Amino acid sequence: MMRFYLAALLTLIYLIFSTVNLSAHHVLGRPSYVLNEDSNTPSAMQVETQIGDYFVNYMVFPAFPRPNEAGRVNLYISRLDGGLAFDGKVEFSVRNDSWATWLGFSADEKKLGAQVLDDHVYRQGLMFRQRGSYIITANFRDDKAPYTIEFPLQVGAPSPYGPIGIAAGVVFLILAGIGLIQRRRSLSGQIRNSHTGNEKNQE
Amino acid sequence: MTAAEWNLIIGGDICRVTPQGTLEHPGLPVIWGVAVCVAVTIVTAWGLYIPSGSNSITANRKSGFTVSAIPFFGGFLGSLWIKPWVLLSFKTATSVLFLMVIWTGLAGTPLPSRNLATVLTWNLWWSGIIISVLFVGSAWCAVCPWDSLGNLMVRLRVWRRSLPHFSLNFRVPKNFRNVWPALVLLVGLTWLELGVGITSSPYATSMLALGILLLAIIFLGVFERKAFCRHACPVGRTIGFYAQLAPVELRAKDMEICTSCTTLECYHGNANVDPCPTHLVMGRLKQNTFCTSCGNCARSCPHENVSWRLRSPGKETLEGARPHWDEAWFMLVLLTLTGFHGITMLEFWENRIRQLARYLGDSGQLIWSFSIGMGVAIAIPVALYLCVVALTRWSTGSSFSFRMIFTRLSFAALPLAFTYHLAHNLSHLLRESVGSGSVFVNPLGVDALPLSVNERHLQMLEMTVTPFALAAIQAVMLVLGFIFSVLVVRRRGMQLVPEGSRTLMTLSPMFGFAILMTAFHLWLLMQPMNMRM
Incomplete structure (x- = not known):
């Protein structure tokens, strides 16, 4: 029995030390705020996520857009296998993100525009007149299926x-x-x- | 070998830059991992082969001593909680901070590292509260702002006895007189914390604080005494179970006085002092689990027979605490959730969740995939424990039911959960609380910018203690948790073994469980960890 315990303990110790080189996580789908110290660009809000076969990186400039302030969304879409950028058309639209919308009321969506790939990025300009919580939707389609990605955007302080x-x-x-x-x-x-x-x- | 090289071996790097360019805390250095493994081997050999002197349960009332017996400042410490103004001062302070958290979270910057709500809640309070149990047991519950503010609004009192007619004073339905509601809320809280990511959102943090306050108010308004604290509060119950391992307890000085007492002011209260909020009678109190440290018993006792006592930390888990089915599940799930916190910080977790999300067509925060992953991560240790209990029943030839063995041995999970939780939180607290004073100067984070790389680097370099000290404490914690767990298995396990076949070897499956969980926790601590914000 002692030999069994020793063998089991040694195996455990081996397992503990053999996998020490894992690196830490990065959480998908959560906003993070980036301060670009190497250029004059303002701080940005960034969300990374995935959908189907694609990895999606979404950046909003500035990080905290205000009403009547020009902003921009940069969308990077690349394949999970190989990292090749998706080359097609992405349509952007926006709707209110409120309790009423969740319950199915006032869910009318407004089109922001359709963008094509430009230097590996889809850029969509924004300007909101009113303070509020919005959902930005990006729609694209590849050979297999349509994809819809939604991102929350807060304009002005809640x-x-x-x-x-x-x-x-x-x-x-x-x-x-x-x-x-x-x-x-x-x-x-x-x-x-x-x-x-x-x-x-x-x- | 130079001093710097030696420091690197025993303390590890202060911080590391990942291939993605982000900063991360290094894990426990290998040398400490080896030390823990050696200690675990020695303790296992002792646990299996050296028989203990006595296996009988003895409610040793003489163990420990009252705080007032400490020379010089013992009298002051002992009377501290008995004076209402002391408690009121603490309650006021925590309530003010709580209201600040709500306001700053709702009105302040969304930057989690610049907003008081997230820094105070997750970096300081959430990390520190578990560490506080090690020194003051469940003292947090006595100054909890959810209860203080709820009491103020529903029962219109923060001082003296509450007015009972402001509450409906219903008894809690029989099916809910347990800790299942708290267990469900604890799992929910973990899901919100790790899945939804409320720790990185000041607004969501405030909403959570408000939500729990509303729950506390509803319970205070509908049920008698403090049903929320006893049955539903995930924080209070976690603290309560961990407080079984605390070195302090609020107990009777002389049991004879309690035995002859017929008025039971500790239970009923008196004209000025509220009754025990969780229905405890001092004369029968043997475990800290449901004690909220409010001191009502100490203030109402006409014989001044209740006092804070210092004691052996393992006393309750070893012998005093009574096994209950729901409480056993709470302790077991607590063990799985503490480990789960560590798992979610590893790259392999993210990869598996991504694969699952791809399969499910999940996007955004991958909530569905996370929820399924969380369910599996909880189910695996639970299934392992169920197998171990079945194996133990078979190996001991015990005539006790599966349920009885399950509940009695579940106490072995508690020290494992507590010490890993301490080690994990200590790392967060010591590394991430540096510089958090700035949020008190600018709590709303007005015009604040995201943390720069330099600031993050400085935060990591200016640790409160040296990496060596942190690593040593973490390693010692793991070993202590394992020792207590082995002691529990030996003490409580031997009572399950029939008289004729009492050998420690028959408890091997439970020893194996403790070893596996300690090894898993050690492995988790040795992984590098991302900063929370």
């Missing part, structure tokens, strides 16, 4: 009052509900007590 207002509303509703139930409880208690009192008086 309002902090919405979530706080909703939370305050929920708290108010909870407390009001508790108050109502307690009031009914108290009334029924009083009625019960008065009944008991009357019965005692009659006795």
Whole structure:
């Protein structure tokens, strides 16, 4: 038995040390913010992800676009096997990203434009008049299938009052509900007590 | 060999640049890995071959001593929690910080490294809270802002006894009087943290904080006492289970007084002090799991018989804590989730998720693929533990049911989870908290730019302790976790073995489980890790 344990431990130790050279992860689909110190370009928001056979890199300049400020989306699409850039047409569109849109209301999408590959990049200019949360959609098609990629874009700072207002509303509703139930409880208690009192008086 | 070369061997690189140009923390140096392996081998040999003196459970009340017995400042420390204003001061401070987190997350910059919400929540609090258990047990629960603010809004009190008629005071339905709700929320929280990535979004961090506050308020409004803390809070229950291994406890000074007590103020409270929020009676209290360290018992006891005590850290897992089915699952899933945190930081995880996403046609954050991967990552150690329990039942010839063995031996998972969690979080805290003071100067991150490469590099170079010290602490933690786990297997396992066939060798499957999990944790710690933000 001891020999078995020794052999098992040695195997474990071998496994532990034989795979030490793994490198750390990079999370797909999450925005990261890049400060370009080597050029005059402003800081950018970048999202990496994949769809089907393609690796997609999406950059927004500037990182935090404001209303009435010109911005740009750079989209890099390359094959997962070999890294060859996708050469075709990409159509960009935009819609509101709100609770109403999630529920199927006011989901009207506006076309931003169609772009072709230019120096390995699809560039789409942007300018939003209003502050808000938007979803940018990029559609393209290869020989096999159509692809749709969606990216969130925040124009201007999001309002902090919405979530706080909703939370305050929920708290108010909870407390009001508790108050109502307690009031009914108290009334029924009083009625019960008065009944008991009357019965005692009659006795 | 030069001093620099020697430092590199025992401490490793301070930071490394990946082929992609990003910076990462190096893993535990090989020399510490070897040291852990040697220690594990020695402890295993001892665990299997040297019989223990006694296997009987003894509720040794005399072990440990009250904090007030510490020379010079013991009296001050002992009375600290009993004075309401001390607790109120801490509660006020944490509540103010919590409200700042909500405001800065919603109104501040989306840059996670420049916003107070993300830095304070994930870099400092989330990493530090587990480390705090090692010193002060479940003390965080006593100053928790979710509970403080909820209590203020629902029961209109932060001081003295709450007004009960502001809550409906329903009893928690029988089917939910367990920790299953907390377990589900813990898995959900991990999913949000690692899958959705709320750690890198100040806005999402605030929404989560608000969401949990609302849950706490609903529970306070509907159920009696603090049902959320006892049954649903994922943070509180995690702290509570880990607090079984804490060196401090809030307990009776003299059990005789509790035995003869008929009024039970610790349970019912008195005119000024709330009752125990989690329905504990001091005279029967043997484990920290559900104690929120609020000190109500200490303040309400007319005999002044409740005090903070220092004790042996392994006391509860070895003998005091009672096994329960739901709690056993919580401890087991806690073990899987701590390891899962490490797994998601490896390249192979990302590659597998990418492959799965390709197969499923998943895009964006690959949430579906991540969720499936997470399910599998939780299921594998659970399945392994189930097999080990079945094997142990067979090898010991125990007459106990599978369920009984499952629950009793699950305590062995707790030290493994806790020590790996500590080692992992220590790395985050010591490496990533450097320079976090700047977010207190500019909490909203007004006009802040993303962290430059230079800043990131400096942050990594200016570690709070030397890489050698960090590596040594991590290695010691892993070994300690393994030792406690072996002790639990020996102590609790031997009670499952029939009298006639009591040999430690029959518990081999459980020893194997502890070795495998420690080896897995060691391997994870030896991998390089990306900075959180």
